[in-house]
Amino acid sequence: MNTTIIISISLTILIILIFLKLNKKEHKSLLTKKSEIREEYFNQLREILKKYTDNPEEQLEQKKNFIKKCNDELSRNIFFSDVESHKIVSDLAKL
Numbered sequence: 001m002n003t004t005i006i007i008s009i010s011l012t013i014l015i016i017l018i019f020l021k022l023n024k025k026e027h028k029s030l031l032t033k034k035s036e037i038r039e040e041y042f043n044q045l046r047e048i049l050k051k052y053t054d055n056p057e058e059q060l061e062q063k064k065n066f067i068k069k070c071n072d073e074l075s076r077n078i079f080f081s082d083v084e085s086h087k088i089v090s091d092l093a094k095l
Contacts, residue, residue, distance in 0.1 A: 034079050038088055041070050045092055067092050 028036075048066055052059035067089060074085035 030079060037079070041088065041092060042095065045095055
């Protein structure tokens with residue numbers, strides 16, 4: 001009887017450990033998340049600039065609208081400080 005209890009407990013613990021290992025999500029570092037967000041903004045802006053290459057006035061208007069949208073999103077993003085947000089927006093404006 002004692003052996004059966006020990007085996008049952010061992011199997012239960014083993015199943016729990018396997019389950020936890022399989023369901024473990026990879027967590028990205030804060031720096032990685034920030035970098036990915038920043039790069040995505042730059043990629044989106046590059047696409048906008050490329051799309052309106054033939055129309056400089058529309059290109060400028062779309063760029064302004066996009067930068068305003070980014071500024072708004074960054075101001076509400078918990079990963080970025082005000083200084084970091086301002087730096088990204090400033091870099092986008094220079095592109």
